Amino acid sequence: MNLNRSFFVPVNSPLHNLNPLTKLALVFSMILPAFLSLPQLAPFLAIPILIAVFIGRVQKQYFNLLLKLVLPTILFMFVMQSLFLPGGETVILNLGIFDVTRESMQSAFYTVSRIFVMISSFAILLLTTHPSELMSDLTRRGLPGQFAYVIISTLQILPQMQAKAQTIIAAQRSRGLDTESSFRKRIGSLVPLVGPLVFGSLVEVEERAIAIEARGFTSKRVKTSLHEIPDPAFDKILRGILVILVIASFTLNLWLS
Amino acid sequence: MAFVTLHNVTYQYPLTQSPALQEINLKINEGEFLAVVGPNGAGKSTLCYALAGFVPHFFKGELTGEITVDGKKSSEATLDEWVMNVGLAFQNPFNQISGAKFTVFEELAFGLENIGIPREEMKVRVEEAMALTGIRELADRSPYSLSGGQQQRVALTSILVMKPKLLVLDEPTSQMDPIGTREVFSVVRKMAEEGMTVVMVEHKVEWIANFADRVMALKDGRMVLEGKPNEVLTSDMLAENGFGISRYTSTAREAKKRGLWKKENLPVTLDEAVEGFAK
Ligand SMILES: Nc1ncnc2c1ncn2[C@@H]1O[C@H](COP(=O)(O)OP(=O)(O)OP(=O)(O)O)[C@@H](O)[C@H]1O
Ligand SMILES: [Mg+2]
Numbered sequence: 001m002n003l004n005r006s007f008f009v010p011v012n013s014p015l016h017n018l019n020p021l022t023k024l025a026l027v028f029s030m031i032l033p034a035f036l037s038l039p040q041l042a043p044f045l046a047i048p049i050l051i052a053v054f055i056g057r058v059q060k061q062y063f064n065l066l067l068k069l070v071l072p073t074i075l076f077m078f079v080m081q082s083l084f085l086p087g088g089e090t091v092i093l094n095l096g097i098f099d100v101t102r103e104s105m106q107s108a109f110y111t112v113s114r115i116f117v118m119i120s121s122f123a124i125l126l127l128t129t130h131p132s133e134l135m136s137d138l139t140r141r142g143l144p145g146q147f148a149y150v151i152i153s154t155l156q157i158l159p160q161m162q163a164k165a166q167t168i169i170a171a172q173r174s175r176g177l178d179t180e181s182s183f184r185k186r187i188g189s190l191v192p193l194v195g196p197l198v199f200g201s202l203v204e205v206e207e208r209a210i211a212i213e214a215r216g217f218t219s220k221r222v223k224t225s226l227h228e229i230p231d232p233a234f235d236k237i238l239r240g241i242l243v244i245l246v247i248a249s250f251t252l253n254l255w256l257s
Numbered sequence: 258m259a260f261v262t263l264h265n266v267t268y269q270y271p272l273t274q275s276p277a278l279q280e281i282n283l284k285i286n287e288g289e290f291l292a293v294v295g296p297n298g299a300g301k302s303t304l305c306y307a308l309a310g311f312v313p314h315f316f317k318g319e320l321t322g323e324i325t326v327d328g329k330k331s332s333e334a335t336l337d338e339w340v341m342n343v344g345l346a347f348q349n350p351f352n353q354i355s356g357a358k359f360t361v362f363e364e365l366a367f368g369l370e371n372i373g374i375p376r377e378e379m380k381v382r383v384e385e386a387m388a389l390t391g392i393r394e395l396a397d398r399s400p401y402s403l404s405g406g407q408q409q410r411v412a413l414t415s416i417l418v419m420k421p422k423l424l425v426l427d428e429p430t431s432q433m434d435p436i437g438t439r440e441v442f443s444v445v446r447k448m449a450e451e452g453m454t455v456v457m458v459e460h461k462v463e464w465i466a467n468f469a470d471r472v473m474a475l476k477d478g479r480m481v482l483e484g485k486p487n488e489v490l491t492s493d494m495l496a497e498n499g500f501g502i503s504r505y506t507s508t509a510r511e512a513k514k515r516g517l518w519k520k521e522n523l524p525v526t527l528d529e530a531v532e533g534f535a536k
Pocket of ligand 2: 301303
C-alpha cells in the first residue's frame with residue numbers, strides 16, 4: 001500500500017517551486033480554452049502538457065498514470081463516441097446497426113483530447129504540489145477550512161476504507177461467507193458487508209469529528225499554517241499573464257467565428 | 258477552590274434507557290493526577306466526554322447538575338472555547354488522526370494552526386512536545402503508517418502540544434507495551450508536577466498505584482469509591498464488583514485469610530508485596 005497516500009513526487013523542479021495558486025491558474029488556462037474554444041485547439045494543448053511534465057521532472061509517474069488510468073478511460077470514450085455519435089456522411093466502418101463515420105470519429109477525437117487535457121493538467125498539479133500546501137494556500141486565500149478538510153481527508157480516507165473493506169471481507173469469508181462464486185451469488189453475499197462498513201464508518205466519522213474538534217477545528221480565531229508558501233512577484237505576474245492570455249484566446253475565438 | 262468540580266452530574270444519552278452517569282460529585286485540585294477505574298460500560302468514557310465539553314455540546318441527551326473547570330461552567334461555554342482549556346485524547350488512536358495531514362509533524366501542528374499560533378512558535382512547541390513523549394524519530398512518517406502504540410503516543414502529543422489546563426485521557430496506553438506505558442505515566446506525572454490537572458482512565462492498576470494522586474472507581478454510572486490509590490485499589494468492594502485487580506492484591510488477600518499476610522493494608526505493586534511478605 002502507498003503509505004504517503006498522495007500523488008505528490010518530492011523532487012525539486014521549477015514547477016514544484018511555483019505557488020500552488022499559480023499552478024491552479026495554469027491548469028485552468030489549459031482547461032478553459034480546451035473546452036470553450038474551437039475544438040481543433042485541444043489536441044495541440046498536448047504539447048505544453050508534455051513540456052510541463054518534463055519541466056516538473058515527473059515523467060515516470062506521469063506516464064505510469066497515463067498508461068494505467070488515462071489511456072484506458074479515453075480509449076473507452078473514443079470507441080463509445082465513435083459508435084454512438086449520430087450523423088456524418090463518410091462511413092468508414094459498418095458494424096451491423098452501427099455506422100462509424102469520419103465525422104463521428106473526428107468529434108470523438110476532439111472530445112477525448114479535451115478529457116486528456118483536463119486529466120493531465122490536474123495530474124501534473126497533484127504530482128508537483130504537496131496536498132497540504134495546496135490546501136493551506138487556498139485556505140489562506142479564503143477557501144473555507146471545512147471545504148478544504150473535506151477534500152483532503154477524502155483523498156486520505158478512501159484508501160483506508162478500501163483496506164477496511166478487505167479486512168471485513170476476510171473476516172466474513174473466514175466465517176463462511178461466499179465471495180468467490182457466481183456473480184449473482186456474490187452480489188447477494190455482499191449484503192452482510194454493508195453493515196460493518198457503513199456503520200463502522202459512521203462511528204468513525206463521529207469519533208473523528210470529536211478528535212478534530214478537541215484540537216480547535218471550529219475555533220473562531222484566525223488560523224495560521226505550518227508551511228510557509230512563498231508567493232513571489234514572479235508568480236503574481238505569471239498569473240496576470242495567464243488571465244490575459246485566456247481572455248485573449250476567447251476574444252480571438254469570438255472574432256474568428 | 259477546586260480547579261474542577263462536578264456537582265450532581267447526571268447524564269443520559271439520547272434513546273437509552275438508563276443514565277450513563279448518575280449523581281457524580283467530585284472535586285479535583287489544580288495539578289492533581291486523578292485516575293478513573295471501572296468495568297466496561299461503567300461510564301468512564303462518558304465522564305471524559307463530559308469533562309471535555311462534548312457532553313452536552315456534541316452528544317445531545319439530558320445533562321443535569323453542573324461541571325466547572327477553572328471557574329467556568331461547561332453549560333455556559335461554547336465547545337470551541339472549552340477545548341482551549343481542556344484537552345481530550347480518547348480510546349481509539351486511529352480515529353484521532355485528523356486525516357488532513359501527511360506527516361506526524363504536520364499532524365501535531367494541526368491543533369496549533371487551528372487556534373492561530375504563529376509559525377515559529379508552532380515549530381518550537383511541536384519539537385518540545387515530541388521530545389517530551391519521545392516521538393522525535395516519527396516526525397516525518399505518515400500518521401497512518403504507525404503502529405497502534407505509536408499512534409497513541411501521537412494522539413497524546415497532539416493534545417499536550419495545545420497546553421491544556423485540564424488533560425483528559427481515556428485509556429491512553431491500551432495499545433502500548435510496558436516501556437510505552439511507563440513513559441506515558443512519567444510524562445503525565447511530570448505535567449501534573451508542572452501544574453496541569455490530569456484525569457486519566459486506565460486499567461493498569463499497578464501503574465496507577467505508582468503514579469496517581471487519587472483514584473475514583475465508577476460502576477454503572479455511579480462513583481462507588483474514591484480516595485488514595487492504595488486504599489481504593491485494595492478494597493474488597495472492587496474485587497467483588499468485577500473491577501480489575503492487581504494480582505499482588507489478590508494473592509495477598511488469599512494469604513491474609515490464611516494468616517500469611519500480617520500487614521493491615523494489602524499491596525498493589527510488586528514492591529509493596531515483597532516488602533509485606535518479608536515481614
Ligand atoms: N454514543 C452513545 N450513545 C448511546 N449510548 C452510549 C453511547 N456511548 C456510550 N453509551 C452507553 O453509555 C454507557 C457508558 O459507556 P462508556 O463508553 O462511558 O463506558 P466505559 O466505562 O468507557 O466502557 P469501556 O471500558 O468499554 O470503554 C454504556 O452503557 C454505553 O452503552
Ligand atoms: Mg470507554
